[in-house]
Amino acid sequence: MTVAPKVSYQDVKTVVLKRIRDSTWAPGSIMPGEIDLAKEFGCARATVNRAMRELAEEGFIDRKRKAGTRIKSSPTRQAKFVIPLIRDEIEKSSATYRYALINRELRDAPDWLRARMGLSQDISALQLQCMHYAGSKSFQYEDRWINLAAVPQAADQEFKIIGPNEWLIKEVPFSDAEITFSTINADAKISKLLEVSVGTALVTLERITWLNGVPITYTKLYFHAGYQMTSRL
C-alpha cells in the first residue's frame, strides 16, 4: 500500500489550467462546481476553492455565486509592473540620488486638473516642479499637484530637501490610485531639463491618488530617454 500524497491547490490549478488550454472545458462554458471538483481530485473543497480563486485573479475564469464558474472566452492577460520609489531605483543602480525643487507655487487648480481629479468646486492646490537625478544625469522630471483641501499641512512644507512623493508616503495614506502610462515628444522645456533633443520620445506616468474618495494628489512623471518598464509573469 502506498499512501497517496495530499493533493495541493497547485496541483488543482495545474490540472484545471491544462483542461482550459486543451478545451476539455470550452471557453464560455460552465465548469463543474467546487464540490464536484473536490470529489474528483480527492481533496477538501477549501483546496479547490483556493485554486479557483487564484485562477480567477489571474484572469482565466469568471466566478459567480449561484451561476457557477465559467471559462473566459479570451483570458485576460495582465502584467504587474513594480513601481519602485525613485530613490531606491536610482540607488539600486549604485548611482547617487539627488533631488531638486525647481518651482513651488500655490494656486487654484486649473480646469484640466479639476477634471482629471474629479473635483467639482474651486480648490487651491500646491504645485511642485521637481527634478530627480541619478549621479550627474537627469533621471526624471516631476510635475506634482497636491490638493490643499485634503492635505492642508502640505502648505507648510518647503519641499526643498524632501521630495513630495517621499513626504506624502509618510504623511498621507491613500486608498485608491489610478496610474496611466503613456508617451510624449519632449517639448522645449522638458528637453532642456532632461537633457535630450526636442521631440525625443519620453515615457510618462501619471498618478492620481484618493483617500476614501477624496482626491489627494496628481502627479505626472517624465522619464529620461530610454526608460523602460519590464514585467515577468
Place this chain on the structure above:
Amino acid sequence: MTVAPKVSYQDVKTVVLKRIRDSTWAPGSIMPGEIDLAKEFGCARATVNRAMRELAEEGFIDRKRKAGTRIKSSPTRQAKFVIPLIRDEIEKSSATYRYALINRELRDAPDWLRARMGLSQDISALQLQCMHYAGSKSFQYEDRWINLAAVPQAADQEFKIIGPNEWLIKEVPFSDAEITFSTINADAKISKLLEVSVGTALVTLERITWLNGVPITYTKLYFHAGYQMTSRL
C-alpha cells in the same frame, strides 16, 4: 448577550494595514506571529494567514518561515495592467477590427533576437510583419518572430487571415513571459504604417514567451499615437 460577529480576513487586513501606516509596527521590524495575532483578533489562524498572505502579495510585508513577518521599509508599489487581445480592445470601442499581413519571411534568427530570447545556437525563425486596424485607422504595427525549432507547425501557416497572436494562443501554451513597455520616435517606415509624422512618440510593447524554458516567440508592438495604458488600484 450580544454575539460577536466573526472576524473576517478583511478586518484583519485593515487593522494590520493601519498599524503599518501609523508605525505601530515600525518599518523593518518584525511583527507578531500568526498565532499571536489570531489570539489577539479572536479568530482562527487560517483567517490571519489569508490576511497576511494578501498583504505580502500587495507588497507591504515580507514573510519568511522561521524568520517571521517583517514590515517592508518601503512598500513595493505595483500596478497591474490588463493587456487585452487586440481584437477585443478594438471591438470594445465599437470599431471594426481588421488584420493585414504585410510580410512573411523564413530566416535565421538575427543576433539581436538570439540575444533577446536567450538562444545560443543558430535557429530558423518565421518573421511576420502585420498591421491591425480599428475601422479605417491604423491601430498597431506588429513585428513578430516565431522560433520554428519550438513551433515547427507555424511554418505551415500562412497568417493571411488569422494573426500570429490569435493563432499562437490557440496553438501553443506558454509558461513564462516577459513584457517590456517602452517608447520610440517613429521612423520613416513606422510613421507611414501608423499614419503619423516621422518622430512621433509611440508606445511600444515587447513580449517574449517561453514554454518550460524554451523560447517560443518574440514580438514588438508599435501602437498608434496617443495610446495609453491605465491601471486602477
Place this chain on the structure above:
DNA sequence: CAGTGGTCTAGACCACGTG
C-alpha cells in the same frame, strides 16, 4: 427559494531556513 461560491473554524502536519 435553492444552488453556488465566499468565508470561518479548530486542528493537524509539513517544509523551510535561521540559529
Place this chain on the structure above:
DNA sequence: ACGTGGTCTAGACCACTGT
C-alpha cells in the same frame, strides 16, 4: 533542532443571485 509560515481537512454557516 525547532519555530514560523504554508497548506490541507472536514465541517459549518453565510450571502449573493438566477430562476
